[in-house]
Amino acid sequence: MTTTVTQPAGLRQSGLVNDVPDPEVPERARRRTYTAAYKRDVLAEYEAADRAGKGVLLRREGLYSSLISAWRDQRDAGALHALGRSSGPAPASAEQREAARLRKENERLAAELDKARRVIEVQGKLSALLDTLATDSSRNDSER
Numbered sequence: 001m002t003t004t005v006t007q008p009a010g011l012r013q014s015g016l017v018n019d020v021p022d023p024e025v026p027e028r029a030r031r032r033t034y035t036a037a038y039k040r041d042v043l044a045e046y047e048a049a050d051r052a053g054k055g056v057l058l059r060r061e062g063l064y065s066s067l068i069s070a071w072r073d074q075r076d077a078g079a080l081h082a083l084g085r086s087s088g089p090a091p092a093s094a095e096q097r098e099a100a101r102l103r104k105e106n107e108r109l110a111a112e113l114d115k116a117r118r119v120i121e122v123q124g125k126l127s128a129l130l131d132t133l134a135t136d137s138s139r140n141d142s143e144r
Contacts, residue, residue, distance in 0.1 A: 039071045 046057055046068055058065060092100070 040075075043068065043071055043075060 042057070042061060042063070046054055049057055054065075057063075058068070
């Protein structure tokens with residue numbers, strides 16, 4: 001059983017058939033970033049719209065209402081300056097990066113030292129065991 005779907009001639013000519021978004025998922029997801037001007041414009045449009053218009057705007061732009069709330073809080077806290085600031089922690093200074101690198105190196109060296117101490121301890125126990133075996137075997141040889 002085969003099913004055939006035919007497209008109306010008007011759709012093929014107007015280009016609506018080819019306007020379907022590509023369903024491929026990108027190989028690696030990336031976080032979207034927004035400029036201060038974009039945030040300002042979307043906030044202005046969102047606040048001017050009625051309830052249905054707000055939903056249409058959010059769907060069209062692919063945004064969540066929580067993002068609009070966060071942008072509104074940023075705007076109220078510091079006007080456009082806050083809107084231009086990216087969310088997340090501030091970039092680390094040179095001193096902080098160097099301190100983190102030294103901390104990591106210190107942890108690596110401490111682990112290496114601990115490993116070396118354990119090896120030395122095992123070698124000492126092995127040496128004591130071999131000495132014990134050697135003295136026991138020399139006593140057994142002398143008794144014979």
